[in-house]
Amino acid sequence: MWRKASAAALLALAVGYLYHGSPELPEQILQYITLPNFQSSSQSQNSLEQVISAAWETLITLPTRQWSKVAVGVNACVDVVVSGVGLLQALAVDPGSGLDHEVLHSKEDLKEAFIHYMERGAAAERFFSDEEVFQRIARAAAEYPGAKLYVGGNAALIGQKLATYPDLMVLLCGPVGPKLHEMLDEQIVVPPDSLQETDEYHLILEYKAGEQWGSTQAPQANRFIFSHDVSNGEMSSLETFVASLEEFEPELVVLSGLHMMEGQGKELWEERLKEAVAAISDIRRDIPIHLELASMTDRDYMNSIMQEQVMPIVSSIGLNEQELLFLSQAGEGPHADLPSWKGIPDVGRVSDILLWVLEQHGRSDPSSEADLTRIHFHTLAYHILATVDGYWANQAAAVMAGARVASSQACGLQSVDVSKVELKAPLEFHSSHGEPQEKLSLNPAEPVTVWRRGNVTFHLTPVLVCKQPLRTVGLGDAITAEGLIYSELKTQQPF
Numbered sequence: 001m002w003r004k005a006s007a008a009a010l011l012a013l014a015v016g017y018l019y020h021g022s023p024e025l026p027e028q029i030l031q032y033i034t035l036p037n038f039q040s041s042s043q044s045q046n047s048l049e050q051v052i053s054a055a056w057e058t059l060i061t062l063p064t065r066q067w068s069k070v071a072v073g074v075n076a077c078v079d080v081v082v083s084g085v086g087l088l089q090a091l092a093v094d095p096g097s098g099l100d101h102e103v104l105h106s107k108e109d110l111k112e113a114f115i116h117y118m119e120r121g122a123a124a125e126r127f128f129s130d131e132e133v134f135q136r137i138a139r140a141a142a143e144y145p146g147a148k149l150y151v152g153g154n155a156a157l158i159g160q161k162l163a164t165y166p167d168l169m170v171l172l173c174g175p176v177g178p179k180l181h182e183m184l185d186e187q188i189v190v191p192p193d194s195l196q197e198t199d200e201y202h203l204i205l206e207y208k209a210g211e212q213w214g215s216t217q218a219p220q221a222n223r224f225i226f227s228h229d230v231s232n233g234e235m236s237s238l239e240t241f242v243a244s245l246e247e248f249e250p251e252l253v254v255l256s257g258l259h260m261m262e263g264q265g266k267e268l269w270e271e272r273l274k275e276a277v278a279a280i281s282d283i284r285r286d287i288p289i290h291l292e293l294a295s296m297t298d299r300d301y302m303n304s305i306m307q308e309q310v311m312p313i314v315s316s317i318g319l320n321e322q323e324l325l326f327l328s329q330a331g332e333g334p335h336a337d338l339p340s341w342k343g344i345p346d347v348g349r350v351s352d353i354l355l356w357v358l359e360q361h362g363r364s365d366p367s368s369e370a371d372l373t374r375i376h377f378h379t380l381a382y383h384i385l386a387t388v389d390g391y392w393a394n395q396a397a398a399v400m401a402g403a404r405v406a407s408s409q410a411c412g413l414q415s416v417d418v419s420k421v422e423l424k425a426p427l428e429f430h431s432s433h434g435e436p437q438e439k440l441s442l443n444p445a446e447p448v449t450v451w452r453r454g455n456v457t458f459h460l461t462p463v464l465v466c467k468q469p470l471r472t473v474g475l476g477d478a479i480t481a482e483g484l485i486y487s488e489l490k491t492q493q494p495f
Contacts, residue, residue, distance in 0.1 A: 049418040049464050051444040056404050063394040063488035069169045071250035072159040073241035075232040075257030076174030077200040079152030080141045084114055084205030084224060085213045087144055095214025102297045103263050104128045104226055114224045118207050121220035122322055125295040127263025134228035141203050151183050152202050154256035154292050157474045161481035163187040171248045173241035175200050175231035191244045194237055202227040204473050221469045232260045235276055242279045253283055256292035262301050269301060277309050288315040288489055292480055293323045302330035311361045316374035318480040321345045324377060328353045344381045347429035354386040355453050364388050364456055376483045378476060381424040385459045391490055396448045398486040399459045402479040409478050410466035425462030
């Protein structure tokens with residue numbers, strides 16, 4: 001007892017001495033001093049991670065009305081996952097400086113683009129133009145020690161995740177070769193016209209947090225994806241997909257793979273995008289369409305998707321922080337002058353861009369003819385669901401479900417293990433980067449922060465980030481699938 005009393009007296013003397021010399025110091029000191037809390041709460045006994053994980057289990061509930069049939073298309077392939085640094089070393093490529101390339105033409109381009117993204121810890125996807133060189137790299141990747149083959153392509157991955165719900169019937173349309181067909185969940189229906197004789201392979205070069213190659217060090221784990229994939233690159237399955245919807249009669253359509261067309265060149269993608277929009281427009285208006293975006297570099301292409309072509313005719317989109325910022329840069333939206341995010345993306349800035357998308361390209365104005373009413377945004381540390389009021393229900397559960405699957409799947413687990421994850425989301429943030437702004441905070445016991453701007457509601461939840469992720473590929477697709485499973489479309493609003 002006397003030891004505690006002595007420690008308290010010494011602490012009081014120290015604070016008193018410092019206060020005499022600098023009256024503003026005690027406030028600073030108190031930030032680092034935790035006084036005994038004799039009314040200890042469950043939150044102080046448990047880690048924040050435990051509190052959040054337990055809250056998720058209580059608060060994540062399925063909606064009243066659930067989807068029974070979902071159609072997913074149109075990019076599908078076999079992913080070959082290997083160590084990026086290991087493969088490049090096996091290809092006898094020396095480390096050097098990074099440089100982004102919109103299209104890869106050689107091993108040198110591949111190395112430079114890989115380093116460019118590795119040093120930023122960012123994900124990216126590129127088209128490799130030379131089929132012969134790509135096939136040689138693909139063979140080396142498949143034979144590299146520890147290489148793994150997985151179901152790949154956003155549509156196939158979303159389909160696989162949806163198929164884990166036994167009451168849900170899933171149609172998958174895309175270029176499905178024999179190897180991919182063998183790997184798909186047996187619950188997934190593949191139309192005969194989607195089957196092809198050979199598989200499309202995508203190479204996924206992963207790197208770990210802190211991994212070094214030459215002078216480059218990765219700030220966080222991520223991956224670089226590339227392929228020479230003509231079927232997916234031309235979205236050749238799109239018309240088959242739309243034609244199969246009449247017989248399948250889905251309640252929800254999930255569309256992905258538009259990013260694959262970017263590598264075809266402007267003349268080709270301009271024409272194909274018009275055909276794609278015509279095909280998508282044939283889908284019945286009362287069926288909501290979710291569009292999953294992916295890494296792109298061509299501002300003209302992104303603008304075509306955003307402004308006059310695809311975005312106005314879909315009801316929901318999913319994207320990450322790179323895609324969101326690029327979308328704003330292409331359309332000269334908020335914070336378009338930011339070259340890239342530094343560290344964890346600022347919540348206020350993200351909120352500004354999400355609002356701008358729904359106001360400029362969505363139906364936040366009731367008189368707008370656009371269908372877009374929902375955006376599911378995900379970044380490493382937190383997720384946000386932004387929805388126009390009156391169209392979607394159960395969005396708090398939906399955003400938490402997406403974060404929960406990110407926290408478990410990255411660690412290769414079926415459920416969250418709090419010893420293997422950490423909270424990286426800010427506990428305090430603002431609703432906007434500009435004025436007016438509302439100061440907001442995160443309550444771990446109720447881990448969804450909600451705010452409104454006009455008739456748009458934002459739901460934010462933290463991610464419990466896996467400390468040693470086993471696999472980062474497909475996380476965005478799993479997040480999207482879970483978010484949609486837990487979302488409910490309000491019946492009074494036809495699209």
